[in-house]
Structure formats: structure tokens, C-alpha cells
Amino acid sequence: MKNELINKMDDYMISALKSGDSSTIDSFLESYGYDIEVINNIADKSFKQITFSLRGQLNSQKDEILLEKVAKYFQDAINKNIEKPISYLRNLVDSNQLAFGHRNLEKLTSDDIKELIKDHNLLDILEKLENDEEL
Amino acid sequence: MDDKDKILATTNELRKAVQEVFTPEFNKILIKYSIYKINTKFNIKYDLNRGLRGIMVEDIISELMLSFVRNDGGRNWNKTEFPDFKDQIFSALDSQIFNTIEKEYSKTIQTNSDIEKQNDVLMEDNHYDELLQYSLDFLTKLGASDDEILLFEPYIIHKMKRADIAKEFGITEQEATNIKKKLDRKIPVLREQFKEL
DSSP, rough: OOHHHHHHHHHHHHHHHHTOOHHHHHHHHHHOOOOOHHHHEEEHHHHHHHHHHHHHHHHHHHHHHHHHHHHHHHHHHHTOHHHHHHHHHHHHHTTHHHHHHTTTGOOHHHHHHHHHTTTTTTTHHHHHHHHHHOO | OGGGOBBBHHHHHHHHHHHHHOOOOHHHHHHHHHHHHHHHHHHHOOOOBBBTTTBBBBHHHHHHHHHHOOOTTOOOOOOOSSHHHHHHHHHHHHHHHHHHHHHHTTTTTHHHHHHHHHHHTTTTTTOOHHHHHHHHHHHHHHTOOOHHHIIIIEEEEEEEEHHHHHHHHHHOOHHHHHHHHHTTTTTTHHHHHHHOO
16 A cells, blocks of 8 residues: 555656646655756757757768658659650769769669769759749 | 558658647657656656767657658657657657667666566555645645645545536636646645655
């Protein structure tokens, strides 16, 4: 029974904390010798580090998705023989002769295309080619 | 519940939820929650400088949040079990803390449930009424007012809603909140007193 009551008090403190009211947990932590200001400082500092890592992770995923999209766009253009994207890609292959030689565009794999375009501004490429397509 | 009945969040939903939920205030809550759990569930005095043998709660939280946005087999959000994403985070944090402690302290920890089992044997003659009276007397010693004493059982033990308490005792919700705030400060002291019994 004693432990049931302790559990009830724990549940009460946890549910208050989860709903955003930390005053009871703060009192508890203070009674255990913790300095709430120090804990808050640790939280502020770690928040910056965690959001930085999260942003990096989210951005790299966005880049991957975009890279996939642009590579697919070029592959479709090759298959459908669309002039502007093919010409753009041809220029990229020509300026990367060391890696790609005089390779036939039809023989480029999706990974080859990604390798060719990965260091370019993908949004710019996509926008430019889509605009050309609309003209 | 079968796995097939589970509704999992899509990658985009998960990313959006992480960005919406993870705020400076929520990070404070997660850190306090972790320290509280380590102290009360595992009876380990968490050291703010040294962590758990070098593993800091802020690192556990960082690892946890990143695991929700990782592509390669990270954590997911079970929307069926946890419609509120924050509850999914708390549940995952519980496992993360448990796993860390189990790994680091497996031979030495005595969890609260172990202690509870021992204490239950020692305290089996204690009855609810006696313990309640003990709580009320102790709260009085701590300077609790008659109103705080009155609210202790329905509010803390029976988890009555503030609106219901206000109705039951013929006070406004604001008055109930004010009494609760004063009482809140005494609960951790009472909890520790109970542990000493």
C-alpha cells in the first residue's frame, strides 16, 4: 500500500511534467540536491546541439530525395530523347571526361548521373530545365 | 494488438512531428523526466557532470531524437498506440534509459520494483487509511492549509480533474489551481518521507 501511494505521487508528478508543468518535479529535483538553473542551462545548450544535428540529418535526406528526383528526370529525358536536358547532360559528361570519357549518354546509369550532378545546384538545374520544357 | 493493426507514421509525418514537438521547453521536460526516472526507478543518483558512467542524459535524448529521423532503421511512431507523438517519445525514452542502465549497471542495480517487492513484505500490515492519515499529518507539519489537506486525496490519489474538484468543493477552478500549486511543492517531500517509512 505504501508503494501504491508512492506510485500515485510519481504518476501525479510525471503527468504534470508531461503536460508542461514542471514545478512539482523541480521541487522534487531540488530536494535531491539538484540546481534547476544548472539543469535548465544544460537543456538550453543541448537543445542547440540536437537541433543542429537534426537539421543536418533532415537536410541531407532532402538532398538525397532531390538528387534522386533530378537523376530520374535526366534518365526520362534520355529515354524520351528530349533535347535540352540531354544537351545539359552532354556538357557535364564532356567536362568530366576523366571520369566518364566519351561515354554514350544511354549507357549512363542512375548512379553515374547522380555522380555527375551531385555538386551542382540541383534546384537550379530542375527549375531551369522545367522552365525550358514549358516554353 | 496485432502488428497488422498498427498505424505507423509516414516518413514525412515523422519528420514534421519531430520538428514541431522538439522545442527548448520540451527538451527541458525530457531532461528533467530522465533525471527523475533514473533517481526514482533505478535508485541511481544521476550526476549532472559525470552522467551515468560518462553517458549523459542529453546524449541519450539526442540519440533518441535523431533515431526518429534516421533513414536506416531508426525508430518509428506507432500512431495507434500513441496518438500524441510526445507519448511515443516518452515511451522510447523509457526504453533508452532502461537499456543504457541495464548495459552499464546490470550487476549492481536494484530497481524500484525489486525494492517494492521487499517493502511490500515489510509493509503488508499498513492500511490505506493509516497511510492516508499519516500523509495528512505530515502535510500539516509541512504547513499545509486545511484546503490543501482537503484536496490531497481526491487530487493526488484519485486523480480527480480540476473542474470536478471545483464543483465538488464549491470553489472556482482558479481557486483549485491556487491550492494545487501550494500542495505541489509539498508532494516531493512527502514522497521521500514515505520511502523512509
